[in-house]
Amino acid sequence: MKFTRKATANWKGTGMEGTGKVSTQSTVLNDTQLSFKTRFADGVGTNPEELLAAAHSGCFTMQLSFLLNEAGFTADNLDTEAKVTFEDGTITTIVLDLTGSVPGIAAQQFSEIADKAKQICPISKAINAAISLNVTLV
Known part of the structure; x- marks a missing residue:
């Protein structure tokens, strides 16, 4: 495609x-x-870092959903917050905070699938910054 x-x-x-x-x-x-x-500063409107955070959280979460389905699971809910750090003219880090509710999955398997989603998400691949992931299964 x-x-x-x-x-x-x-x-x-x-x-x-x-x-x-x-x-x-x-x-x-x-x-x-x-x-x-x-x-x-603070103002009404958007900025490139916020737009990147929205794109990355959306892409990662959708990729995770596909991978969970491939493994035989369907999420009840997946919430991802992306925090983009801009420092001295460079985007240095992105932290993805994921909380998910997935019936029948073990925490380790959920973490492994989430890590794979982080690696293969197209936005992750396009970014030249350190990307970390925090995972919580509820």
Whole structure:
């Protein structure tokens, strides 16, 4: 399977005082505000690191669901929080915190399948940063 997705960004002005907008092909983001303040302080809008965290948590969780199904399990619930750390101009780490409820699975098997999902998730493969995973089975 091969497909291409797209998003667009527009920026006007300087890095600190300027403003930008990001939009996605699906229109789930449509001229969503992007600015220095939304990236480096508090402000209404989004930023690249937040978008990367959303993409990574979504991709990893979906990949995990597929792998669980292949192993004969169906999750009642999977929650993943991705924390992206930006330091000195580089994304240095991403921490995935996973909590899952999967009937009939042992904690070690759940951890092993989750680790495989972390390794093969397409977003994980595209990132040049240390990625760690914390797993909780409930």
